[in-house]
Amino acid sequence: MVNEQEIWTKLNKTFGVLELLTSSAIQGQCRSLIIYGPPGLGKSYTVEKTLENSNSSSVVIKGGCTKIGLLRTLYAYRNKGDVVVFDDCDTVLLDLDCISLLKAACDTT
Numbered sequence: 001m002v003n004e005q006e007i008w009t010k011l012n013k014t015f016g017v018l019e020l021l022t023s024s025a026i027q028g029q030c031r032s033l034i035i036y037g038p039p040g041l042g043k044s045y046t047v048e049k050t051l052e053n054s055n056s057s058s059v060v061i062k063g064g065c066t067k068i069g070l071l072r073t074l075y076a077y078r079n080k081g082d083v084v085v086f087d088d089c090d091t092v093l094l095d096l097d098c099i100s101l102l103k104a105a106c107d108t109t
Helices: 004-026 044-051 065-074 092-095 096-106
Strands: 059-063 083-087
Touching: 004 044, 044 059, 044 096, 059 065, 065 096, 092 096
Parallel strands: 059 083
Antiparallel strands: none
16 A cells, blocks of 8 residues: 555656756757646646746747747747747647647757
8 A cells, every 4th residue: 555655755756857857948958848647737837837937938828829829939939948838739739730830849950
């Protein structure tokens, strides 16, 4: 049986890694980061709090985005340290042009 302390230790480790990965994206050490999991765990909250505590220029897009909106956002936040967060923005993944834009923006070569 797992005790409460073990659960808290695992959660702190997991969200510590999420903060570390988000910080790496803010510092430009990685070009993209995909965080996936069931709703209500605190993924978005952790990312947004990490962004608030940084000097980065960032935007969080929630719910939906058009092609032109995506293009404008990617252009506006194109510099090292700029961060764009898509939170439950599944419409972007349903459009091949949007996927191509995201692939180009996240290209690490």
